[in-house]
Amino acid sequence: MARLIARRAVLAGLGFSAIAGGTAGLAFSPDFREMVLGTGERLAYGTHRLIGRNALAPEFTEADLSPDFRTNGNTMPRSEVYRRHLESGFSDWALRVDGLVNTPMAFTLDALKAMPARTQITRHDCVEGWSAIGKWTGVPLAQILTRAGLLPAARFVVFHCADDFGGMAYYESIDLVDAFHPQTLLAYAMNDRPLPVGHGMPLRLRVERQLGYKQAKYIMRIEVTSTLARTGLGKGGYWEDQIGYDWYAGI
Numbered sequence: 001m002a003r004l005i006a007r008r009a010v011l012a013g014l015g016f017s018a019i020a021g022g023t024a025g026l027a028f029s030p031d032f033r034e035m036v037l038g039t040g041e042r043l044a045y046g047t048h049r050l051i052g053r054n055a056l057a058p059e060f061t062e063a064d065l066s067p068d069f070r071t072n073g074n075t076m077p078r079s080e081v082y083r084r085h086l087e088s089g090f091s092d093w094a095l096r097v098d099g100l101v102n103t104p105m106a107f108t109l110d111a112l113k114a115m116p117a118r119t120q121i122t123r124h125d126c127v128e129g130w131s132a133i134g135k136w137t138g139v140p141l142a143q144i145l146t147r148a149g150l151l152p153a154a155r156f157v158v159f160h161c162a163d164d165f166g167g168m169a170y171y172e173s174i175d176l177v178d179a180f181h182p183q184t185l186l187a188y189a190m191n192d193r194p195l196p197v198g199h200g201m202p203l204r205l206r207v208e209r210q211l212g213y214k215q216a217k218y219i220m221r222i223e224v225t226s227t228l229a230r231t232g233l234g235k236g237g238y239w240e241d242q243i244g245y246d247w248y249a250g251i
């Protein structure tokens with residue numbers, strides 16, 4: 001039942017009217033395109049939606065793992081709150097899930113680890129020109145959203161992070177198609193070990209069909225919204241706001 005509601009909200013939220021039809025991928029509503037997409041990304045977005053909402057990013061094998069997966073961006077949030085969680089091993093940390101949901105919820109790290117997990121070996125592509133293959137284990141975001149239940153107006157999932165650049169908090173957002181994609185994870189482990197601080201401890205996003213800057217680290221709160229206009233400077237993410245990176249960073 002909860003699943004059905006969530007699915008209906010996905011379809012309604014994106015204006016998919018003919019999801020089962022051959023052209024479903026291009027059936028997103030014009031107002032949605034105008035609101036958030038530039039010309040180049042509109043092409044990538046349309047292509048991905050045409051290929052299929054659940055088309056998988058390539059997955060690799062253990063032999064392909066990068067011996068050295070570098071870090072990028074912030075590697076240690078400086079907020080007091082984060083420092084305290086780090087010192088206490090995130091024992092009283094909880095992921096908050098709120099916004100346009102039926103039931104606002106909080107998930108401790110143990111609760112997340114007790115949920116059905118998915119592991120995938122994928123390539124991370126940073127817009128700055130480097131890539132690395134890593135193994136990620138976490139909870140599919142779809143499970144979290146299904147547990148909380150989406151309200152009909154839900155269209156985006158916003159990830160609020162613990163770190164900032166010059167006082168501007170890092171955040172990112174995705175649409176509901178990516179949010180319910182089978183490879184979209186809230187990862188708590190990397191290469192079979194707890195997520196290192198530099199890579200986003202305790203929780204980071206993996207949204208495998210998009211570039212590195214979408215892979216939000218240090219997630220503290222997930223907010224479901226109907227618009228991106230009221231978060232940060234309104235472009236859907238820290239780098240989108242600051243230097244105009246595409247909101248839809250399709251690879």
Ligand SMILES: Nc1nc2c(c(=O)[nH]1)N[C@H]1C(S)=C(S)[C@@H](COP(=O)(O)O)O[C@H]1N2
Pocket residue numbers: 069070071072073074125126127161162163170198199200212213214215216217218
């Ligand atoms: N919270 C947060 N998430 C972030 C960043 C950041 O600075 N802060 N940097 C982004 C960028 S540009 C990249 S390439 C990846 C880097 O992930 P890594 O440090 O695990 O390699 O994280 C992304 N997510």
Ligand SMILES: [Mo]
Pocket residue numbers: 072125126127128212213
């Ligand atoms: Mo990046």
